[in-house]
Amino acid sequence: MKNKNKRFLRVSIQLKILGLVISLLLLIVGILTATFIYFDYQEGIDRAEEVASQTAKTLSYMPVVQETLMTGDRMADTALVVENLQKDTKVTGIVISSRDTAIIEQAPERVTDRLARAPEENEALVFGNSYVVSIGEGADRLLAGVAPIYVDYGDYLKVEGTVTVIFEMSVIFESLLRGMKLIFMAAFIALVFGILGSWLLASDIRRDTLGLEPKEIASLYRDRTALFQSIRDGLIGVDQDEQITAINKAAKKMLDIHEWVKGKSLREVLASDSVYGAFHQLAERGTTEFEHNGKTLVVHSEPIFNDSKKVGTVFNILDKTDIREMAVTLTEVKQYSEDLRAQTHEFKNKLYVLLGLLQLGKTEEAVTFITEESAGQQSQANVILSNILDEKVQAILLGKSAKASEQKVKFQVSADSTLEPLPESIDLLPLLIILGNLIDNAFDAVKQQTDREVSFFSTDIGNDVLFEVTDNGAGIPPDRLPHVFIKGYSDKGEDRGYGLFNVEQELEKLGGGIEVESEPGEGTTFTVYIPKKQRETEKRKGEAG
Structure with missing residues (x-):
């Protein structure tokens, strides 16, 4: 059995298709032929029943037939009418009977004998009904249409006899066979053309x-x-009509496509005009770069030719976002390192001052210097370490405190701040990007001020963690406020404007948000909200990304 299956599998595709199509054609032609024959047979039966019934009724209404039945006159006229009607309708026989006996029998003897043995006109005589009845079975079956003959006696009508019109099934079968010849001929022609077409198709x-x-x-x-x-x-x-023929998982992920797109047009799938324009303009070989949902994508196109005719295009998409995110991460780590360096540098300077005072014998001044510095540092450290219990935020704030000291900025962590250890879903790197950028921006905002003040407040009462950074800088003009989170938007020079954009991106990943309030000449406040429990929608979005 296995060897037979292997031999079958080795048969060429052409022969397999040919065999399958021929088998289907034979099956379809056979079913259609049987269906046509069945309906033709049913139509023949229905037609015979209709003719038998109508012919019997027509004869029963004729005055000549009624007169013959009543008086026995005009027998020859009635017989002539019956004979002509039999020829016109091609029925097997017609019998006109009184209540007691048959008056006219225009039918073969074999039919009249069977009809005599099965008197089916009783219902017509008793109830005055017209009907069609079947006598016998198989090819010998008779179809008989029976109609009562009413005689008008002036005051009333009375059934005095019946008209029976008979069809033999053999006559119907002969008509059916003549029709079947045409059906078989048509089926044979269809089969021949089907075999030829299947061979050409294969x-x-x-x-x-x-x-x-x-x-x-x-x-x-x-x-x-x-x-x-x-x-x-x-x-x-x-393809040449921009219908998608293939797409891999990486492309779907980069373009945020979550449905089956094979066979759809590129314009339909890429709903954004800017994204579609980037692909559409690469009709020939070329490279372009565009932004999509916060990602920087580079697209290179390579046309496909068949006999010097362009039949399609392959687009190669490279996501530069990972590289840029790595650069941002390195920048933030570098910033963190700079904060630690600033802290080290600040303490080193103070140690040099202290050493100089001791070498000059200025013991009292040295003690006073230590006391003042210790009080200031200890006060700020106490607030951070006692109120802010998350080690990640503690490290960021201590680093920024040292940087503020080096830049002569009064950085104050509010004594009303409270913060329990953050959930594991909030890592150090997102916090560093969010808080680091906001605090650094605040430091930059107060550089031109005489009194440089930046304050930080946090609380985790409720379902969200709240961070607030306030500065007393020049503020942000109202016309610039809607644009501060746009990537690359900055008035600080080239290669700037990524800080607040990165802050917003990280908050979106955490399911949080950010608000900004600013009054020109009075300062700016950035308020950040981060849910303690990541929302289901954000989880799904993160998994999809």
Whole structure:
């Protein structure tokens, strides 16, 4: 059995298709032929019943028939009418009977004998009904239409006899066989054309598959799919009409596509005009860069040619966001390192001052200096260490305190601040990006002020963690407020404007938000909200990303 299956699998695709199509054609032609024969047979039966019934009723209403039944006159006229009607309707026989006996029998003897043995006109005589009845079974079956003959006696009508019109089933079968010849001829022609068409189809498929067998095609497809999906860069293949023919997981992730898009137009899938424009303009070989949902993507196009005719394009998509995020991370780590360096430098300067005072014998001045510095540092440290219980935020604030001291900025952590250890979902790096950028921006904002003051407040009462950074700088003009979170927007020079953008991006990942209040000449307050429990929608968004 296994050997037979192997031999079958080795049969060429052309023969398989030919055999399958021929089998289907035979099945379809057979079903259609049987269906036509069945309906033709039913139509023949229905037609015979209708003719028998109507003919019987027509004869029962004729005056000549009623007169013959009543008086026995005009027998020859009635027989002539019956004979002509029999020829016109091609019925097997017509019998006109009184209540007691048959008056006219225009039917073969074999029919009248069977009819005599099965008197079916009783219902017509008793109830005056017209009906069609079947006598016998199989090919010998008779269809008889029976109608009562009413005689008018002036004051009333009375049934005095019946008209019976008979069809033999053999006559119906003969008509059916004549029709079947046409049906079989049409079926044979359809089968011949179907076989020819299937042969041409199989040959065409053979050419389209370059002579490859299904097993070889399947192997190539598996290898291609595995290779296509394993590439970390995004890949999209389109035909000459920009219908998507292939797309890998990386491209879907980069372009935030979550549905089946194969076969759809590029314009339909890329709803954003700017994104579609970036792809559409790369009709020939080329490279472009664009922004999409906070990601920087680089697209390179490579046209596909078949006999010097362009049949499609392959787009290669590179996500520069990872590289940029790495750069941002390194920048923030560097900033953190600078804060620690500033703290070290500040303490080193104070140690040099203290050493100088001691060498000059200024013991009292040295003690006073130590006391004042210790009081200031201890006061700030006490607030941070006693009220802020999260070690990550403590480290950030202590570093920023040292940097503030070096830049001569009065950085004050509010004594009303409270903060328990943060959930594990809030890591150090997002906090460093959020708080580090906001505090550094506040330091920059007060550089031109005589009294440089920056304050920090935090609380975790309720479902959210709240951070607030306030400065007494020049403030932000009202027309600039809507743009401060736009990537690259800054008045501080080139390669700036990424801090607040990165803050907003990190808050979106955490499911939080940020608000800004500013009065020109009075200062600015940034308020950050981070949920203690990450919302389900944000979790799903993070998983999808």
